[in-house]
Amino acid sequence: MPSNWLSNISTVLLQGFAPHYDDVEVFILQLEGRKRWRLYEPRNKQEELPRYSSPNFDPSEIGQPCLDVILEAGDLLYFPRGTIHQGHCLEEAHSMHITISCHQLNTYGDLLEHALPAALRTAMSEDVSFRRGLPRDYLSYCGEALRPEDVSYKSKRREAFLEEVKKLAAKVFDYADVDRGKLILFSLY
Numbered sequence: 001m002p003s004n005w006l007s008n009i010s011t012v013l014l015q016g017f018a019p020h021y022d023d024v025e026v027f028i029l030q031l032e033g034r035k036r037w038r039l040y041e042p043r044n045k046q047e048e049l050p051r052y053s054s055p056n057f058d059p060s061e062i063g064q065p066c067l068d069v070i071l072e073a074g075d076l077l078y079f080p081r082g083t084i085h086q087g088h089c090l091e092e093a094h095s096m097h098i099t100i101s102c103h104q105l106n107t108y109g110d111l112l113e114h115a116l117p118a119a120l121r122t123a124m125s126e127d128v129s130f131r132r133g134l135p136r137d138y139l140s141y142c143g144e145a146l147r148p149e150d151v152s153y154k155s156k157r158r159e160a161f162l163e164e165v166k167k168l169a170a171k172v173f174d175y176a177d178v179d180r181g182k183l184i185l186f187s188l189y
């Protein structure tokens with residue numbers, strides 16, 4: 001079980017809550033009573049497996065549910081990060097469930113976010129090719145001021161420069177301590 005799991009028990013006094021998605025994978029175990037859950041697909045690619053939770057949505061923003069189910073005592077419902085969900089208490093039944101969540105900021109990207117800067121620092125201290133100065137004229141064929149229609153945008157010098165940058169970027173990984181990156185990631189929780 002990842003270190004960032006958390007749980008809560010809710011005896012819901014409210015009728016329900018507005019639809020939204022969370023930044024965690026969710027397991028809901030119905031302990032007592034019954035509760036209705038409606039799940040909706042992510043609205044677009046950017047909201048698949050999101051890093052952060054959403055605000056509340058208006059029903060007009062989320063389309064039709066992909067699952068509309070009533071959980072009974074003993075039922076388990078799982079949904080991935082980014083699944084829009086809405087719980088609704090039924091008038092005739094009380095409800096108690098436990099929620100277990102995991103994978104909050106615990107992705108490949110988060111691991112690399114911690115491992116790569118350290119790898120670059122190690123590469124710079126151990127490999128002279130990372131410490132060489134940039135070409136004196138590189139701003140004539142690289143930079144924000146350059147436009148795709150400029151002649152130098154398609155120049156051989158720019159091509160060679162980008163190749164060198166790519167080569168060094170690929171080499172950074174040789175210095176990555178993935179285990180240490182994971183260690184830092186875990187220590188944040």
Ligand SMILES: [Fe+2]
Pocket residue numbers: 020021022085
């Ligand atoms: Fe939620």
